[in-house]
Amino acid sequence: MRSILMACLLVVLGVMAEAQQAPTKLPRIGWLSPGSSPNEFPQRQVLEGLRELGWADGRNLVIEYRHAAGSVAKLAEFAADLVRRNVNVIVTFSAGAAVAKKATETIPIVMQTSQDPVRAGLAASLARPGGNLTGITFLTDELSGKRLELLKEAMPSASRVAVIWEPAHVDNEYKGMQVAAPELGVRLQSLEVPRPSRPDEVERLIRSARDGQAQALVAAPGGFTIAYRKQLIDLAAKHRLPVFSAWAIFADDGAILTYGPEMDWARRLAYYIDRVLKGAKPSDLPIEQPMKFEFVINLKTAKQIGQEVPSWTLMKADRVIR
DSSP, rough: HHHHHHHHHHHHHHHHOOOOOOOOOOEEEEESSSSSSSTTTTTTHHHHHHTTOOBTTTBEOOOEEOOTTTTTHHHHHHHHHHHTTOOSEEOOOOOOOOHHHOOOOOOOOEEEEEEEEETTTTTTTTOOOTTTTEEEEEEEEHHHHHHHHHHHHHSTOOOOEEEEEEETTTHHHHHHHHHHHEEEEEOEEEEEEOOSOOOTHHHHHHHHHHHHTTTEEEESHHHHHHHHHHHHHHHHHHHTOOESSHHHHHHHHSSSSEEEOOHHHHHHHHHHHHHHTTOOOOGGGGOOOOEEEEEEHHHHHHHHOOOOOOOHHHHHHSSSEO
């Protein structure tokens, strides 16, 4: 009898030892990016936000990165691959939201998009998205006209404005500007970024703006303009061409004027990822719109290229880089 009990005890101890040695299965994030710049904005900021919430890649979390480098076909291919791998949540941006939604109706999706997710059919409403998708929207269509208005205020004599934009990008900011331009007396020059795009496209686009006698250049945020913003701004400065954009990171790198949502939205995205990893349903998490917008003027760049900024415009700025 004693030998039987001892044998049973050894079996139990063996099972317990195996259980202790068995690796814990870590939750996995599928990072689906239309762009091509790992460790760039917003990836770095989202990861910092996750660390503040107690998550670290390789410690209690695994992140599988997929960067499509501007290829719509690759984006769909990567989305399907992440679904096959049955990740716990897909984190995606811009055009990736619709691609991920098409790829799965069950895996939670946390997205950032510039379009209206309700109008795009991605969510039932902002307050109660329903389905498997939630996150943050900028509704950029409503901001592009305001941005052009600020450009005209800063440069009253500007009548020709070149716009670098990506037709495949969901917010399609150029169309919003087309509506506002006639009332402001501005003629737009369309500079489309091809897909796939290469770094040497920067020089071609700036040359096209110069040949078109543009007096200002708008860099609509997208995978290309974000990845190559410093090259674009520096080259434009050599031709004394002021650059305007949406996000403050462009002003930090030399754009004369930016107006758009405050950049803390990337850290806010980490909050959504945290909630989903802890069991919250995307259908119950309202899609947020930024409540704070930041108007930044880079006066240092303006002086370097000889562009005067009116005092009444400077007074409106939330931040002035001198």
